[in-house]
Amino acid sequence: MSNTPAARDRQPILSVSGISKNFGGIQALSDVNLTLYDKEVLALLGDNGAGKSTLVKIISGAYARDRGEVFVEGERVKNGSVQDSKRAGIKMIYQDLALFGVLDVTSNLFMGEQIARWGIINKRAMRERAREILGVLRTTVKSLNQEVRTLSGGQQHSVAIGRGVYVGTRAKIIIMDEPTAGLGIEESAKVLELLKEIRHQVAVILISHNLDHVFEVADRAVVLRSGAVAGEVQIAGATASEIPSRKNEIVSLMLGAV
Amino acid sequence: MDISLGGITGANVYTRWLGRALSWGEKYSTFMILVTLIVIFSLLSPHFMTTTNVRNIVIRVSIMLVVAVGMTLVLISGGIDLSVGSVAVMSSMIVGTILKDHGISAAPIAILAALGAGALVGLTNGLFIGLFGVPPFIMTMAMMMIARSLAEFIQRGVVPDVPVEFSRFFMTNIAGTVPPLVVIAAVVALAGHLVLSYTVFGANARGVGANASAAKFCAIPVLRYRLALYITSGMLAGLAGIMVVGRTNSANPGALKNFELEVIVGPIIGGVSFLGGRGTMVGTIIGVLIIGIIGNALNLLGIEPYWQMVTQGAIILAAVFLDYARHRKQ
Amino acid sequence: MSTNGPLVKTPVIRYEPEFITGLKNNLPLIVALTVCIVAFSLMAPNFLGAQNFTIILRQVAILAVLANAAAIVLIGGGIDLSLGSILAFSAMTTALTLREFGLNGVPLAIVVGLASGLLAGAVNGLIISHWGLNPLLVTLSTSLGVRGFAHVVSNGRLVSNLPREFTNLMAGDQLGIPTLAVIAGLMGMSVHIVLSHTVYGKAIKGLGSDFTAAAYCGVPVKRYQASTYMVAGVLAAVAGIMAVGRAGSMTPYSYTGIELEAIAACVIGGTLFTGGVGSALGVLLGTLFIGVVRNGLIHVGLETSLLKLVNGSLLVFAVIVDRMRRGEGLRAWLRVVRHTLTKGPGQTRRRDMPSR
Numbered sequence: 001m002s003n004t005p006a007a008r009d010r011q012p013i014l015s016v017s018g019i020s021k022n023f024g025g026i027q028a029l030s031d032v033n034l035t036l037y038d039k040e041v042l043a044l045l046g047d048n049g050a051g052k053s054t055l056v057k058i059i060s061g062a063y064a065r066d067r068g069e070v071f072v073e074g075e076r077v078k079n080g081s082v083q084d085s086k087r088a089g090i091k092m093i094y095q096d097l098a099l100f101g102v103l104d105v106t107s108n109l110f111m112g113e114q115i116a117r118w119g120i121i122n123k124r125a126m127r128e129r130a131r132e133i134l135g136v137l138r139t140t141v142k143s144l145n146q147e148v149r150t151l152s153g154g155q156q157h158s159v160a161i162g163r164g165v166y167v168g169t170r171a172k173i174i175i176m177d178e179p180t181a182g183l184g185i186e187e188s189a190k191v192l193e194l195l196k197e198i199r200h201q202v203a204v205i206l207i208s209h210n211l212d213h214v215f216e217v218a219d220r221a222v223v224l225r226s227g228a229v230a231g232e233v234q235i236a237g238a239t240a241s242e243i244p245s246r247k248n249e250i251v252s253l254m255l256g257a258v
Numbered sequence: 259m260d261i262s263l264g265g266i267t268g269a270n271v272y273t274r275w276l277g278r279a280l281s282w283g284e285k286y287s288t289f290m291i292l293v294t295l296i297v298i299f300s301l302l303s304p305h306f307m308t309t310t311n312v313r314n315i316v317i318r319v320s321i322m323l324v325v326a327v328g329m330t331l332v333l334i335s336g337g338i339d340l341s342v343g344s345v346a347v348m349s350s351m352i353v354g355t356i357l358k359d360h361g362i363s364a365a366p367i368a369i370l371a372a373l374g375a376g377a378l379v380g381l382t383n384g385l386f387i388g389l390f391g392v393p394p395f396i397m398t399m400a401m402m403m404i405a406r407s408l409a410e411f412i413q414r415g416v417v418p419d420v421p422v423e424f425s426r427f428f429m430t431n432i433a434g435t436v437p438p439l440v441v442i443a444a445v446v447a448l449a450g451h452l453v454l455s456y457t458v459f460g461a462n463a464r465g466v467g468a469n470a471s472a473a474k475f476c477a478i479p480v481l482r483y484r485l486a487l488y489i490t491s492g493m494l495a496g497l498a499g500i501m502v503v504g505r506t507n508s509a510n511p512g513a514l515k516n517f518e519l520e521v522i523v524g525p526i527i528g529g530v531s532f533l534g535g536r537g538t539m540v541g542t543i544i545g546v547l548i549i550g551i552i553g554n555a556l557n558l559l560g561i562e563p564y565w566q567m568v569t570q571g572a573i574i575l576a577a578v579f580l581d582y583a584r585h586r587k588q
Numbered sequence: 589m590s591t592n593g594p595l596v597k598t599p600v601i602r603y604e605p606e607f608i609t610g611l612k613n614n615l616p617l618i619v620a621l622t623v624c625i626v627a628f629s630l631m632a633p634n635f636l637g638a639q640n641f642t643i644i645l646r647q648v649a650i651l652a653v654l655a656n657a658a659a660i661v662l663i664g665g666g667i668d669l670s671l672g673s674i675l676a677f678s679a680m681t682t683a684l685t686l687r688e689f690g691l692n693g694v695p696l697a698i699v700v701g702l703a704s705g706l707l708a709g710a711v712n713g714l715i716i717s718h719w720g721l722n723p724l725l726v727t728l729s730t731s732l733g734v735r736g737f738a739h740v741v742s743n744g745r746l747v748s749n750l751p752r753e754f755t756n757l758m759a760g761d762q763l764g765i766p767t768l769a770v771i772a773g774l775m776g777m778s779v780h781i782v783l784s785h786t787v788y789g790k791a792i793k794g795l796g797s798d799f800t801a802a803a804y805c806g807v808p809v810k811r812y813q814a815s816t817y818m819v820a821g822v823l824a825a826v827a828g829i830m831a832v833g834r835a836g837s838m839t840p841y842s843y844t845g846i847e848l849e850a851i852a853a854c855v856i857g858g859t860l861f862t863g864g865v866g867s868a869l870g871v872l873l874g875t876l877f878i879g880v881v882r883n884g885l886i887h888v889g890l891e892t893s894l895l896k897l898v899n900g901s902l903l904v905f906a907v908i909v910d911r912m913r914r915g916e917g918l919r920a921w922l923r924v925v926r927h928t929l930t931k932g933p934g935q936t937r938r939r940d941m942p943s944r
Contacts, residue, residue: 396855
């Protein structure tokens with residue numbers, strides 16, 4: 001829906017151009033360009049070592065790029081700083097979720113971005129907001145005091161996504177790195193559900209190895225191979241009969257088969 | 259075959275009630291232990307609940323508590339500070355020597371110097387741990403050796419002639435009941451509690467302890483936090499050293515051996531986990547009270563110092579086991 | 589079918605004898621040691637020479653044995669802070685037996701001493717391996733408990749009146765080399781053989797690097813973990829017996845803090861407490877280094893109270909050097925430091941490896 005030709009003419013929410021990164025002799029990325037539009041789910045695909053993780057870590061500021069620029073809504077984002085990327089509205093949810101296992105849900109949601117005045121925390125406001133966020137994500141937990149490590153995978157994902165999307169600086173772009181990796185069927189479904197919920201608010205870059213999941217939530221896919229963009233495949237709007245051929249296209253772009 | 263479940267249902271109700279009672283007890287377990295110990299020791303010795311003895315306990319606990327507050331913050335942030343005992347001794351040597359050589363009028367300078375030395379040690383610890391990546395255990399252990407060495411370097415033997423006014427300031431009861439020493443400890447403990455439980459700093463420090471790399475991803479400046487925490491620990495150890503001189507009116511470079519152990523065991527009994535993230539200041543206060551009371555009672559009961567060492571060892575072991583059992587069941 | 593030559597051309601993979609690898613790994617330490625010796629010789633006339641050398645050997649012999657004990661535990665992935673107390677306890681029981689039975693009781697005394705060390709080590713080992721408690725805190729607590737027992741068995745008093753033949757033997761020389769050093773050398777050699785040439789040694793190294801992986805490979809990890817503490821206890825007892833012989837008497841207060849020096853010697857010599865890595869050669873060099881530096885500084889006139897400061901600084905220095913070594917040199921490490929300072933919190937793991 002957000003990829004009609006008319007929508008395409010809009011200003012992209014994220015624009016990445018000419019990104020190159022070299023790790024001590026290994027050229028991880030060479031001259032990568034990428035655009036992302038608002039409220040769009042973009043799947044970033046590629047075989048192991050293709051550079052997907054490196055690219056998103058550069059976008060999120062965890063890695064510093066050697067060359068190239070990142071623009072959010074036309075404004076340049078400073079290189080190599082997680083804080084600056086966050087301020088620009090780019091937030092990343094890591095594969096291991098980066099949660100604080102022994103702490104409770106509220107602490108996890110608001111770590112580093114607590115609701116506070118002059119350094120003093122407003123616990124009641126945080127708890128209420130936590131309940132709100134869990135409500136929006138349609139997640140229930142037994143108690144807000146539970147240690148996060150006792151929650152199920154799906155619940156933990158809700159916390160991680162809740163933190164990324166609904167807490168702190170307003171997120172414009174969410175990057176999710178292999179969100180369904182290692183999850184069972186029910187939990188993967190839950191994560192995809194969460195994704196479909198947040199896409200109404202933000203643009204999403206999704207890294208995944210699971211093509212079925214990708215085809216369930218993504219609008220289009222960009223394939224990386226050996227550090228460069230191999231091609232782009234449209235997903236949204238594909239009819240059931242077109243899907244297999246699109247999947248094949250993606251795979252051949254990934255592997256470089258002629 | 260129909261098996262009557264009547265009896266089993268009854269048993270279920272009973273075990274559920276027991277389970278709930280046990281978990282209630284567990285939440286307040288540390289407090290229960292404290293109360294139990296007080297009762298036991300009062301029964302074992304008639305001298306236990308006297309005003310003099312209670313005063314002794316409170317004073318002994320005050321000095322430990324001041325350092326334990328700093329240790330709690332460091333432990334919760336995932337670190338450990340083994341240098342506190344030696345820093346306290348070093349600070350007491352600084353205070354004692356300055357007071358002996360320059361009289362009571364130099365007291366403010368002595369105090370500042372001691373606090374500054376503690377802060378300096380903390381800064382060094384924090385730098386090497388946070389910046390150079392030396393494991394906290396090793397770094398603070400090395401600092402323990404260094405600080406103790408410096409303490410002996412300042413003066414080989416006991417510093418005897420500390421002006422009496424100094425300890426009078428710390429020990430004379432305010433309003434006829436409470437020595438300033440205790441008030442200092444209470445203020446420090448209160449401040450520590452407020453910071454840990456109600457401020458952004460406290461919450462973020464907890465995050466650093468729970469998952470340091472995730473904290474970095476949350477844009478928490480981990481290095482700055484570690485520096486602040488170790489400097490605080492060092493300064494509080496310095497404060498404790500000042501208080502020791504205030505209490506005994508002398509400075510002894512051989513004092514406070516194994517002090518760091520007591521100061522670590524207190525918080526651990528009180529629920530602080532040395533893996534980081536978990537613990538409260540209230541728990542620490544109770545834990546330090548327990549340690550102080552046990553130490554006092556052992557003396558009171560006339561238990562030989564040799565057996566006291568064995569007991570101390572056993573207590574620490576029990577504390578470690580308690581921590582393990584407590585946090586394992588998740 | 590004729591079978592002339594190999595069916596497949598095997599690639600040429602270089603092989604380096606372990607001894608050479610050991611030397612290469614410890615090269616910085618050997619250099620540092622040599623530099624120190626040269627510097628001290630220049631600064632103090634009495635430093636270089638057979639007489640001082642034997643003094644140094646005598647001074648470090650006990651530490652060397654204890655360092656071997658600490659190394660075994662460290663390589664197995666643990667840490668033992670009670671070694672000094674075990675030394676004191678075993679020394680105490682040995683001394684008491686010696687005083688009781690005189691010269692005829694020497695073999696008995698040795699057995700008693702070794703048994704005491706084994707017992708103490710077993711307590712450590714069993715508690716740590718059975719419940720998986722943190723070795724740091726467990727051995728801290730046993731250090732208190734065992735030392736308490738040392739006080740208890742001796743009633744806190746000095747034990748003397750020991751058979752002179754025994755003390756003379758210990759304090760004397762064998763063919764010009766101090767007996768203490770000979771014993772230390774034998775212990776070091778045994779440890780080296782066990783670590784490098786036995787299945788047990790390899791298993792310990794595996795268990796230290798990755799506990800669960802070793803378990804999956806069929807190593808009886810809990811038993812072996814406990815055994816490292818027991819071996820350390822026995823070695824500490826050997827050190828205790830040496831101490832009794834050397835001093836001719838024993839108090840329960842002696843040798844506090846020596847476990848920290850032992851750990852420092854191990855770390856300087858290349859063992860690290862993440863486990864799995866370490867060599868007897870490194871431990872030997874580390875101990876020698878501490879001994880040389882201490883002796884040299886005394887010759888140069890340093891106050892004895894500052895010796896601990898030197899030890900502490902050496903420990904930190906050794907850790908930093910080791911991290912630098914593992915992080916591929918000074919440049920990578922400086923890069924990490926600079927990055928942490930300028931860019932605030934960032935990843936401090938190695939950035940020069942692509943993650944995927």
